[in-house]
Amino acid sequence: MKLGPLTDTTRFVLFAVIILAMPLWLEPLGGNYPDLLQRFAIYGIFAIGFNILFGLTGYLSFGHAAFLGVGSYAAVWSFKLLTMNALPAIVFGVFFAGILAAAIGFLSLRRTGIYFSILTLAFAQMSYNLAYSVLTPITNGETGLQLSQQDPRIIDSVFIEAGSGLPSTNLFGLKMSGYPGFYFCAVLLIICFYISMRIFRSPFGLMLRGIKSNQNRMRYTGLNTRPYMLTAFVISGMYAGLAGSLLAITDPLAGAERMQWTASGEVVLMTILGGVGTLAGPMLGAGLIKYFENIFSAFNNNVLMEIFSFLPNAVAEIIVPIVGLFVGSGWHLTLGILFMVIVIYLPGGIVEGLSRLAKFAAGERKSSKIAGGNTSPQDQPGE
């Protein structure tokens, strides 16, 4: 196996292949069902977008769930008013999330550090509470926004006979549930990854990293940091809006809880777990957390007994209850421990762990020959 810095093309192809082949390699891990696969892809988009802000500029937003929520609401409204086609839903989701991000970003970016985080959190909680109260006509409050038989669906009503039951979301006739839904999300994820890679590798991305590293230095060399920061904030808000609209496309309903601070916190965890400021890290983190949440949480003592059945019964009976603490409803405990271990020992997240492993493996073979010449500065961020 060839180790060492990958070129961007290999990186991209590798990413695309791994994502598209998810149904195959997740099968033995028990993760191959469409709902979960869709979720991997969607939260991957969310985290990759979050990382464009947090990873490049170092500004930690605690309010990105607001954009996720707005994306969902916009998508459901597009289903209700216009058409069940997924494309307009995405366009509206991204657009409205972008508008909200521009407003929240404009105000929050007046502060840095913890004050910035608190401001974004406050705005997101405000959006959440508004969705429950004043904005009920738009959000349908606690029940959540759902499709109904009476929806106008102006565009669809021209072309398609209204059937009995509720129509389903589609992409020009192709139903957006099950595997087609996953592949739709996966293709968007791959496009999002590509865009994020381009941003990381551009002067724009380098300048954002400059702001993270030494904002003063950037100013005193002539950079007006505000429009750049706002752009990064809006782009990452639009990624969240896309993720939100995809949540609605794969399951057409939107509720305010999607905007709650726990959802904002989750994307922070995903990014840190996978590796802040790396290209693949956020996807890894998102996948891991969603895997834990859906698969690990379903393990119970019977499943464990089966897994440990190779051990003598007496040993298994001791081990299973102990391990049982960490799976099933105890999955949060495992995740918490994992998170602590990573933050303390691997501040660069899983990606740092992997690259240390790779370096270690490579170092075994050619520790004497340090090839400094073939790492170009473009190879710096990313795994």
Next chain:
Amino acid sequence: MSDLVLHLDNIQKSFGGLSALSDVNLHVEEGTTHAIIGPNGAGKSTLLNVCIGRLKPDSGHVTFKGQELTGREPHEIAQMGVARVFQTPEIFPEMTLLENVMLPAFSKRDGAFKLNAYSGLAQQGDIRDEAEHILEDVGLADQMLQEAGSLSRGDKRRLELGMCLILRPRLLLLDEPTAGMSRHDTNRTIDLLKKIKSRGMTKVIIEHDMHVVFSLADKVSVLARGEIIAGGKPEDVRENPKVKEAYLGGAH
């Protein structure tokens, strides 16, 4: 006869009760190197802070080539062609030396917001070449792909000088550029600064090392307790009794 590049007019700045600058007037002429010397805490760095927009003076004006600088944002002042090497090096410690020098070039080119997210870094060959060239000038070319944070203090300073040079400033402000450098590196820096001078760049340099001052300066101003107490040709200033007293008295 020559044009004024920098003009400080009655600058006043105090921090609480402490008057850091009082009635400071300074004229820096095109193409000259103007040294500012003075004991610790005299207000030298504060003076530069006022010039680059880091601090707003309580009263008075700073003009650069006839344009008002007071009240402008730091990035605007930088865009006008004023660059500064700070007393404690301001660099990008997590990045490579090459990136450190390339970044200011991007700031200069796109500082007023230009979204060229789609042109990859790989296509920025000209800026890269220039950055490599400048790293050679400041003597750091062989460490180009190293992380800047790992450099010695003196090397960080030279790196920062390189970061300013790529901006091709019309006025370069240097706050103790040779502090923390070995004799050898100090002499190299002097040579480099002389070379820049021959290209016609105007400089204001704060320096404790008299060897550096006398090698480079066309004019010297002496700052003590926020006031300019003497100024003129280096030879004259050296003989000035007031200056000797400020240096000896200021130490207490």
